[in-house]
Amino acid sequence: MHYISELQDGTKVKLVMLLIVLCFSSYYIFKNYKTANSQLKILSFIGIVGSVWLMYxxxxxxxxxxxxxxxxxxxxxxxEKYIVPNIKGAIPSLGKAADHNYIKYSYEVNNNKLTNSYDENYFIKIPNVKPNLDLSYLVIYQKNNPSNSFILVNYPINNEDDLANYRKIFSQGIPGNIFEQE
Known part of the structure; x- marks a missing residue:
């Protein structure tokens, strides 16, 4: 139960939806296995495997x-790349949806250059206003897995003292404006 309480709200919602798909697919495949045609069996199996995979x-x-x-x-x-799509670019009748906000960035850890990217999600928001791409920004990463990281566009590095100042702020804990579900 403790593990479930530590999940983010967005994760909980997705897991509930996937559990519903898993339950209905499992029920259908077991209840109607002899009478269902092979296409429905395959679709139900895909629903089961897909739900488990997406939950993982x-x-x-x-x-x-x-x-x-x-x-x-x-x-x-x-x-390196900052995309905020124009919502008018979506054409639902053609099946073209607007893309999510996307960011790609590079940073250095222990003399190793790493590149990472992510779409906007329920953990961290990407502002709709494009930041100054000439500036450096603060990157938070996991010590023992540096590829697990996020660039924080609301923490620009304007001069040499900014990183030291941000380290002082973060030494007391991660500020509440970093992740969405603190």
Whole structure:
């Protein structure tokens, strides 16, 4: 029960929806196995396997954020790509939905250059206003897994003292404006 209480709200909602799909697919395949045609059996099997796989992915994302919160370090990074799609670009009748906000960035940890990217999600928001791509920004990463990271566009590095100041702020804990569900 303690593990469930540590899950983010967005993860809980997705898991409940996937459990519903899993239950209905399982019920249908076992209840109607002899009378269902092979296409429905295959679709039900895909629903079962897909639900389990997506639940694993959501729990893994949640665990990565929790591990990062427990054991983090700070560095600076540069934004390589920042996409905030125009909502007018969506054409529902053609099946084209608007993309999510997306960010790709690079940073250095122990003389190793790393690149990471992510879409906006329920852990961290990507602002709709494009930041200054010439500046460096604060990157929070997991100490023992540096590829588990987020760039924090609301913490720009304007001069050499900014990183030291941010380290002082973060030494008291991660500020509440970093992750969505604190």
């Amino acid at each position: 992915i959501e729990i893994n994302k949640n665990n990565n954020v929790n591990l990062l919160k427990q054991n983090f370090e700070l560095t600076t990074g540069k934004i």
